[in-house]
Amino acid sequence: MKPFGEAGHLLRVALVYALGVALFLIVRAILVPHSFGEFGYYRGRAIAQVAALPMHFAGHQACRSCHADVVALKRSGVHAGLHCEACHGPQAAHVANPAAVRPVLPRVATLCIRCHAYNPARPHSFPQIVVKQHDPGGLACNTCHQPHSPLQGFGKKT
Amino acid sequence: MKPFGEAGHLLRVALVYALGVALFLIVRAILVPHSFGEFGYYRGRAIAQVAALPMHFAGHQACRSCHADVVALKRSGVHAGLHCEACHGPQAAHVANPAAVRPVLPRVATLCIRCHAYNPARPHSFPQIVVKQHDPGGLACNTCHQPHSPLQGFGKKT
């Protein structure tokens, strides 16, 4: 006795269809990353991968534990708003291994004028100098100015 | 002898065409205003017609010849920037005929608070009052304030 009577050919079609579905699901399971769709139409784990990238700037909170004196000096002057790495560059490697990685001192000759050379496009209230008039002798800026508190000793807010 | 030989029918067609052109030019000359196209694709005289419209505000230059004292008082106080007609309304008719057209005095009760009632949408530096707190007695503003120089006698810039 045939269990499906005359419908045996329908059963065979259904089996082929089921095999097709199975194949689709296998291929899909292999190709679609696990976390796809977790937060939206993208691979959710990509977020964590970007978040795990290495840092090069340590961030201004890192400096004070060792350089409290310089941070305090800076905070007392017109450079209070500057973060250390704005001038000293990325120092995450130095923070991770202070003894082995020694920061290079910035070259004052190019560092200071990067911000303070006169440029008509700068806000007029920002302190700017015409280098040749301000310093005809070609002295280094830190001959007169303490870089961490540049108006110290000039009779103004130090 | 026919002057155009066998071409007499062409002459007649040309005459009909010339009549059509003439009719077009007559109709055009009647319908298109003279000044159309003088400055652009519009009736040039329309400019003069708009320029000839009557004025209702006389303009702040007109007041001083008769009211030099008030203008001087106003100029000495915080209302220096106000033009007379900002409060007194359009006075061209009065300027044209000072004797016949007498300006109506503005109602202080509504005039002052129009600008000086507190409104959170106003610039915070603009002087504003909460009427009920500033004047619990319901006095008219000009009981204490000289409208043309409202801080006169208040120990400030008069």
Place this chain on the structure above:
Amino acid sequence: MNITRRHLLLLFPAAAMSWESLQAGAPEQAPNYQMYKHWWGMLLDISKCIGCGNCVRACAAENNVPEGYFRTWVERYRVRDEDMPYPQVDSPDGGMHGFPALPAEPGVKEFFVPKMCNHCADSPCTQVCPVGATFITPDGVVLVDKEYCLGCRYCVQACPYGCRFFNPSTRTADKCTLCYHRITKGLTTACCEACPTGARQLADLKNPNDPIHAFMRTHSVQVLKPYLATGAKDFYYDLDGAVR
């Protein structure tokens, strides 16, 4: 018009046209006013606008603007924090009678924005007029020729700033003339005359001594809908991103 058939037959169409323009003559202007020496605009300083409505009333009085219609108006914006694209805007009676203070809400910024025709150098309203009844003058003011306007309202639809209306009494398009009858006589506009704080300043962009040039060189200024490239000449200072 004394044009006989005989005259016309002698003229070619091109000659007829040049002859006509010879006949036209200069318009009657205020003495000494030379159109080509001016290019008018307006400076609107939002940081000074107190929403008193003086400008709206002055404009209505000067120009007989019918009740319920406005050639200039003031809008009050209420913007919740960084939610710029969705401001609340109201303008009761165009701001003519001022703005009743609304109950304060935390995190909501309020300010007033005066609005009026931008007297665009490349104005959409002028471009769509089928008969040349609206135009920009050589001194940069967009005007309506009330004798010529058909009242088709194309220009009302074309203005991206909503500055035009159909005047029910004249049955023509109507709009701000920048008080052309005043500025050609050396006066300022009625709205500027009545503004108590200097939030509106008529500006002659062709006059190198006009204070607008110094202001523009030292301040950040915006026009409304710059992406439409209309050449708008209402310059706004302190414009918030919420304003459309």
Place this chain on the structure above:
Amino acid sequence: MNITRRHLLLLFPAAAMSWESLQAGAPEQAPNYQMYKHWWGMLLDISKCIGCGNCVRACAAENNVPEGYFRTWVERYRVRDEDMPYPQVDSPDGGMHGFPALPAEPGVKEFFVPKMCNHCADSPCTQVCPVGATFITPDGVVLVDKEYCLGCRYCVQACPYGCRFFNPSTRTADKCTLCYHRITKGLTTACCEACPTGARQLADLKNPNDPIHAFMRTHSVQVLKPYLATGAKDFYYDLDGAVR
């Protein structure tokens, strides 16, 4: 992946999908960082930008941006008087090495404009990606999945702000991550860290105590190209109408 044919035959497609999402698990985040509690943006104060290029250099150092490409850059605008629609703009090396002063011209206003990804809430770049390799995180940062990106460059074309580029070394689309690896650890971005004047301020719009809220309530702020309705989250203060 241990899925036998027998298992699969027992599962309907819908069941298979929900089972997969169960398997996915939470991403590895910095401890204590909860994505849904933040919504990141940036405040850029043009009145404070001095064009020193610190931000551009810091970004390149922090994110290994290849030479000649920029995730952030600074533009110098030169605007002649009211001629807003036609500014001169330059950005030599993205402003990385500063801007040599140009000879002064009368009537010309100059200023700097820092630019970077706007981390749009409805970003065109995300919408066009055919594979879902670019996306906005639940905390509002538009990122690129470098493992998934095909390098088709649709997103580079779609960004109306020109903030994306094709990275020739990774051969994928590249862009500002808003230093996602820093801000999820409680630090600010490299560009903000290096900015000497505070012209750039990272802003958490979901944090009611973030200073941006007080700033926005008391200042007029703009976004770039608001008419594109991208939901841009770089808020500019003191923006001139010349800036596109």
